Amino acid sequence: MSTVFNLKGGLLSLASATAFAWGAAAIADDETIKIGVLEDQSGDFAAATNVKVNAIRLAADEINEAGGIDGQPVELVIYDTQSDNRRYQEFMRRVLQQDEVDVVFAGFSSASREAYRPIVNQFDGLAFYNNQYEGGVCDSNMIVTGAVPEQQFSTLIPWMMEKYGPNVYTIAADYNFGQISAEWVREIVEEEGGSMVGEEFIPLGVSQFSQTIQNIQQSDADFVVTLLVGAAQASYYEQAASANVDLPMASSVNVGQGYEHKRFTPPSLADMYVTTNYIEEIDTPESNAFVEKFREMFPDEPYINQEAANSYIAMNLYKQMVERAGTTDHDAIRAVLAEGDVCFDGPSGRTCLDPESQHMSHTIYLARVNDDHSISFPKVWDDIEPYWLGDAGCDLTVNDPSAQYTPSNPPPAN
Amino acid sequence: MELLAAAFAMFYQFGDAFAFLVIASAGLAVIFGMMRIINLAHGEFIMCGAYVTAVAARTGLPLALAILLGAITAGLIGMLIERLVIRHLYHRPLDSIIATWGISLIATQGVLIVLGSTMAGIGTPLGSVEVGGQTFSAYRLVLMACAGALLIGLYLLFYHTRFGVLARATIQKPETARALGIDTRRVYGLTFGLGAALAGLAGGLYAPTMTMVPTMGATFIVESFVTVVVGGADIFVGAAPAAAILAVIKATLTAGYGQLFGQIGLLVAVIVVIRLLPGGLSAWIKKTGR
Numbered sequence: 001m002s003t004v005f006n007l008k009g010g011l012l013s014l015a016s017a018t019a020f021a022w023g024a025a026a027i028a029d030d031e032t033i034k035i036g037v038l039e040d041q042s043g044d045f046a047a048a049t050n051v052k053v054n055a056i057r058l059a060a061d062e063i064n065e066a067g068g069i070d071g072q073p074v075e076l077v078i079y080d081t082q083s084d085n086r087r088y089q090e091f092m093r094r095v096l097q098q099d100e101v102d103v104v105f106a107g108f109s110s111a112s113r114e115a116y117r118p119i120v121n122q123f124d125g126l127a128f129y130n131n132q133y134e135g136g137v138c139d140s141n142m143i144v145t146g147a148v149p150e151q152q153f154s155t156l157i158p159w160m161m162e163k164y165g166p167n168v169y170t171i172a173a174d175y176n177f178g179q180i181s182a183e184w185v186r187e188i189v190e191e192e193g194g195s196m197v198g199e200e201f202i203p204l205g206v207s208q209f210s211q212t213i214q215n216i217q218q219s220d221a222d223f224v225v226t227l228l229v230g231a232a233q234a235s236y237y238e239q240a241a242s243a244n245v246d247l248p249m250a251s252s253v254n255v256g257q258g259y260e261h262k263r264f265t266p267p268s269l270a271d272m273y274v275t276t277n278y279i280e281e282i283d284t285p286e287s288n289a290f291v292e293k294f295r296e297m298f299p300d301e302p303y304i305n306q307e308a309a310n311s312y313i314a315m316n317l318y319k320q321m322v323e324r325a326g327t328t329d330h331d332a333i334r335a336v337l338a339e340g341d342v343c344f345d346g347p348s349g350r351t352c353l354d355p356e357s358q359h360m361s362h363t364i365y366l367a368r369v370n371d372d373h374s375i376s377f378p379k380v381w382d383d384i385e386p387y388w389l390g391d392a393g394c395d396l397t398v399n400d401p402s403a404q405y406t407p408s409n410p411p412p413a414n
Numbered sequence: 415m416e417l418l419a420a421a422f423a424m425f426y427q428f429g430d431a432f433a434f435l436v437i438a439s440a441g442l443a444v445i446f447g448m449m450r451i452i453n454l455a456h457g458e459f460i461m462c463g464a465y466v467t468a469v470a471a472r473t474g475l476p477l478a479l480a481i482l483l484g485a486i487t488a489g490l491i492g493m494l495i496e497r498l499v500i501r502h503l504y505h506r507p508l509d510s511i512i513a514t515w516g517i518s519l520i521a522t523q524g525v526l527i528v529l530g531s532t533m534a535g536i537g538t539p540l541g542s543v544e545v546g547g548q549t550f551s552a553y554r555l556v557l558m559a560c561a562g563a564l565l566i567g568l569y570l571l572f573y574h575t576r577f578g579v580l581a582r583a584t585i586q587k588p589e590t591a592r593a594l595g596i597d598t599r600r601v602y603g604l605t606f607g608l609g610a611a612l613a614g615l616a617g618g619l620y621a622p623t624m625t626m627v628p629t630m631g632a633t634f635i636v637e638s639f640v641t642v643v644v645g646g647a648d649i650f651v652g653a654a655p656a657a658a659i660l661a662v663i664k665a666t667l668t669a670g671y672g673q674l675f676g677q678i679g680l681l682v683a684v685i686v687v688i689r690l691l692p693g694g695l696s697a698w699i700k701k702t703g704r
Contacts, residue, residue, distance in 0.1 A: 042523070043629065044627075046526070047531045174674060201673075205632070214423060231532065231625045232625065242541065242623065243542050243554075244544075264535050265534070265535055
């Protein structure tokens with residue numbers, strides 16, 4: 001019931017968001033380290049992203065209590081980007097030019113990241129993208145802490161094919177995340193000797209799925225890969241369950257991000273398998289301690305997802321890099337990154353930044369949604385590195401193409 | 415037998431699209447057709463109906479009653495808003511668009527602040543039916559029946575009740591109606607309330623099948639406006655046939671080319687209709703019928 005009557009939490013976060021933004025405009029203090037936070041606190045993606053902002057607040061609180069970064073307190077400058085790509089561009093300009101932040105934590109959807117990335121490049125800023133995504137961004141101005149396809153799909157898809165069979169049907173959101181993720185699924189399925197029996201791209205905002213459900217039933221799929229994004233598309237699960245589509249599902253986005261298993265009535269998500277680097281059900285001492293202190297500070301938080309953990313880890317990685325560099329200067333931070341041992345023992349275990357791609361290694365958990373929507377973990381892959389970009393030729397210690405690559409469009413050979 | 419199953423599958427897809435278009439657009443059509451008010455808060459009345467239905471259903475009320483409660487709540491809120499805002503804007507259609515748009519923004523953000531960014535769903539009842547090896551959601555068949563019942567109910571209401579006579583008189587010749595002693599202000603209020611209640615009903619009926627978020631009304635709005643624009647001012651000779659035609663376009667394109675083309679098809683249909691039949695289907699049917 002706490003999500004329904006979340007009056008206090010909602011008002012509080014609204015009030016504090018305004019306070020932070022106002023505070024930033026008023027105080028021009030060189031003694032603080034300013035961190036811009038651009039996340040969707042309202043709009044289509046809010047359910048998955050409010051928690052990221054709270055994770056950053058938690059980390060900032062902890063860092064400040066422990067004496068700040070190198071003795072300097074952290075100050076957050078938070079803007080609500082409203083799930084709107086134009087807001088990302090507007091606020092990214094504002095934090096970099098007007099608020100003069102030292103680093104930005106920004107973005108949920110890949111469309112929003114691609115909307116703000118040119119602006120970060122233009123002003124030579126530094127941005128953390130703390131989201132799982134379709135991979136391929138080779139850009140020295142970006143540090144990515146979310147999981148990528150070689151971590152999520154190269155574990156998930158072969159495991160699913162072995163357990164359920166080689167025929168795969170993909171339904172994906174029709175924009176860069178869904179398109180590129182689907183390409184990854186296609187590649188891995190073919191590599192493993194399976195076949196794609198269907199692939200369908202759904203425009204964002206579509207909420208009625210009868211025809212899609214019928215297409216899936218007419219194919220002889222062994223399992224369905226769902227790469228649906230946003231609140232409207234999540235209606236698929238309820239509709240598929242009520243049409244009795246009795247197929248296992250595999251996903252890189254659900255559960256770990258939008259906690260659909262908590263929001264939907266069982267058993268609409270039953271038999272879904274998700275590879276994620278963190279969700280609150282992970283039962284390790286580190287995870288339990290994280291959940292406990294999170295809930296202490298934000299008792300009304302509906303769910304602590306992988307993005308929350310990644311944002312929390314990112315804050316601590318940034319602290320470490322600034323302290324080792326002795327400055328917030330980007331070149332100095334990149335020099336620290338290039339040493340290759342920027343690691344943090346956080347809620348999801350040990351994670352390290354890869355200097356070539358500036359992506360992060362992860363322990364990957366295979367989460368299964370049971371009939372009663374509880375979570376079990378049939379498999380854990382330790383320390384999966386973000387190998388693809390580096391193998392394909394992206395090396396940010398050498399050059400900076402500021403581009404996004406895909407399996408069908410890899411970096412140029414050098 | 416195989417042919418029968420294929421025919422059923424086709425009918426099901428058509429019926430599903432038809433039901434969605436009719437149920438989503440009925441409230442909009444009544445308010446626009448009868449009162450010439452373009453209600454941009456239509457989606458938020460839908461959201462209101464869905465939220466009330468979900469909360470009521472979770473407290474243990476039977477789903478049908480919960481949906482009814484959702485519709486009634488949306489209707490009452492509609493009447494309140496008519497009294498406070500819309501009433502003053504009857505001769506200022508552009509201003510009423512701005513006002514209802516403002517109401518929609520306030521409603522979405524208000525719900526977000528008060529109830530949070532998402533709410534637990536209630537699950538679709540009735541399970542599935544099997545036809546020719548394929549399974550279909552039974553609740554969707556109920557929705558199709560509801561769409562039919564809704565059209566019949568509205569027809570009876572407007573053509574076979576005293577309220578219907580008063581409403582049509584008020585809308586056609588307000589001055590004459592007033593001279594004959596009809597309380598036209600009350601009729602306007604009730605008509606707007608009816609439109610809002612129909613929107614609430616749409617939300618209630620689709621609540622069990624959808625994700626509950628404050629912006630959920632937006633997923634109905636495009637298709638309901640498309641239906642009303644193609645249909646024109648009259649809900650019976652306009653919106654209903656428009657929904658049938660659009661459902662054929664949408665179901666065929668979606669089946670053949672995927673969801674994206676289904677949506678494109680709807681928008682192209684609107685463009686063509688606006689160009690060729692500026693008054694929508696209803697104006698054309700009435701003119702050629704005469």
